[in-house]
Amino acid sequence: MASESKSQNPHGAFDAHHPPARELIDTCVHCGFCLPACPTYALWGQEMDSPRGRIYLMKLALDGHVQMNEKWVSHFDSCLGCVACMPACPSGVDYGKLIEATRAQIERNYRRPAAEKLHRKLLFATFTKPARLNLLRWPLLAYQKTGLQFVLRALGLFKLLPKSIEAMDALLPKVRHVEAVPTITPATGGKRRRVGLLLGCVQRTFFSHVNAATLRVLAAEGCEVIAPPEQTCCGALFVHAGEETQAQELARKTIDAFEQANVETIVINAAGCGSNVKEYGHLLRDDPVYAQRAKNFSAKCRDISELLAELPARAERKPLNVRVAFHDSCHLQHAQGVRAQPRSLLAQIPGLQLAEIPEAPICCGSAGIYNLVQPQAANELGDRKAQLIAPLQPDVVATGNPGCLLQLQASLDRAGHHIPVVHTIQLLDASLRALPLDSLR
Numbered sequence: 001m002a003s004e005s006k007s008q009n010p011h012g013a014f015d016a017h018h019p020p021a022r023e024l025i026d027t028c029v030h031c032g033f034c035l036p037a038c039p040t041y042a043l044w045g046q047e048m049d050s051p052r053g054r055i056y057l058m059k060l061a062l063d064g065h066v067q068m069n070e071k072w073v074s075h076f077d078s079c080l081g082c083v084a085c086m087p088a089c090p091s092g093v094d095y096g097k098l099i100e101a102t103r104a105q106i107e108r109n110y111r112r113p114a115a116e117k118l119h120r121k122l123l124f125a126t127f128t129k130p131a132r133l134n135l136l137r138w139p140l141l142a143y144q145k146t147g148l149q150f151v152l153r154a155l156g157l158f159k160l161l162p163k164s165i166e167a168m169d170a171l172l173p174k175v176r177h178v179e180a181v182p183t184i185t186p187a188t189g190g191k192r193r194r195v196g197l198l199l200g201c202v203q204r205t206f207f208s209h210v211n212a213a214t215l216r217v218l219a220a221e222g223c224e225v226i227a228p229p230e231q232t233c234c235g236a237l238f239v240h241a242g243e244e245t246q247a248q249e250l251a252r253k254t255i256d257a258f259e260q261a262n263v264e265t266i267v268i269n270a271a272g273c274g275s276n277v278k279e280y281g282h283l284l285r286d287d288p289v290y291a292q293r294a295k296n297f298s299a300k301c302r303d304i305s306e307l308l309a310e311l312p313a314r315a316e317r318k319p320l321n322v323r324v325a326f327h328d329s330c331h332l333q334h335a336q337g338v339r340a341q342p343r344s345l346l347a348q349i350p351g352l353q354l355a356e357i358p359e360a361p362i363c364c365g366s367a368g369i370y371n372l373v374q375p376q377a378a379n380e381l382g383d384r385k386a387q388l389i390a391p392l393q394p395d396v397v398a399t400g401n402p403g404c405l406l407q408l409q410a411s412l413d414r415a416g417h418h419i420p421v422v423h424t425i426q427l428l429d430a431s432l433r434a435l436p437l438d439s440l441r
């Protein structure tokens, strides 16, 4: 990348509001151990699309040697934010904080082309509003049930449209009946814990069966579950895309909703939301009213698999004779460090056979809105994952994030392997209720 004249601004190309921290940038010793872990480096082999290259680009901008131009921004747009580079780094570079700060700077200071801006706005205006997502259910149901989707796909019409439209169609969830989530679900047997359930946006609209399965398992394991009806989006998509102000506003609302519920633990069954709410303390660090409350909130948050691993199993697991390929969501394995817990939950089910997917640390290409704004790279990563899953010949693929679930299903279908992809908790729920695998489709 060509250097440009050094600016007088002490933060270089960045503004004064939390530029990527120099002390974090300087912890990178350029060793390159993170390169093999990085999906975009694996795809393109370009230094500037690796963690080391991106950190170098941040440093150049901080020192005022480059401006936020299209080329510079493109290397950060192509980053999945999967943070697979963090566990691979022997120097402990906190790339997650660096990319979050850089993205917020880009959204404040870089003028995106109008069409791109509009596309992003539309995505946020839809995916972070459960009420709007709900309105989409009926037209989507008609689109799927009348056979229109099948015909358009069979005719190959999407190949003539922009890649982002084709990606959106491929990723559409199957519209199902919405399973209601009561505000209070009592524990079965003696109560062991009072927990709150974060409902998610896409999760509550298109995966209400996953929330229902989560409730059943929690109740069977002795948890009273509170699902505050006033909870909004947690802000995960905004944080991951650098839209800091909106993310903070939603974080405050989420904290308010759960403080009133007075719960010991807050359970999350969508890894992208989980990694976000666990970082509220950082997101609201400058807010005198919410900073401490945010830290307290984050300290209570657990992925569903983490909570169940903390509670010795009480409900009887009945046999489920299936071969399961487990996919680690990046926001679970890298951002939250949760790898063992979902596997141990699955291992509790008699008859279940676990198959490990090679290259587990590599992202499937979902990554928030990445597969909608960077469809080509996302498809390449999805295709790669499908090729690794197919030889395992699983009956089902399990994962802990709705975004990964949709991405894997679309990738497997595109490759002609119609293997169902489900949430991990659905398998445990099926085992507790002695349901066959077919009931999950």
Ligand code: SF4
Binding pocket: 037, 038, 039, 040, 041, 049, 050, 051, 054, 078, 079, 080, 081, 082, 083, 084, 085, 086, 095
């Ligand atoms: S977050 Fe993921 S895509 Fe981005 S640099 Fe790190 S490993 Fe690569």
Ligand code: SF4
Binding pocket: 027, 028, 029, 030, 031, 032, 033, 034, 035, 051, 052, 055, 085, 088, 089, 090, 091, 092, 093
């Ligand atoms: S592994 Fe860590 S220290 Fe080494 S280049 Fe990557 S980020 Fe820098």
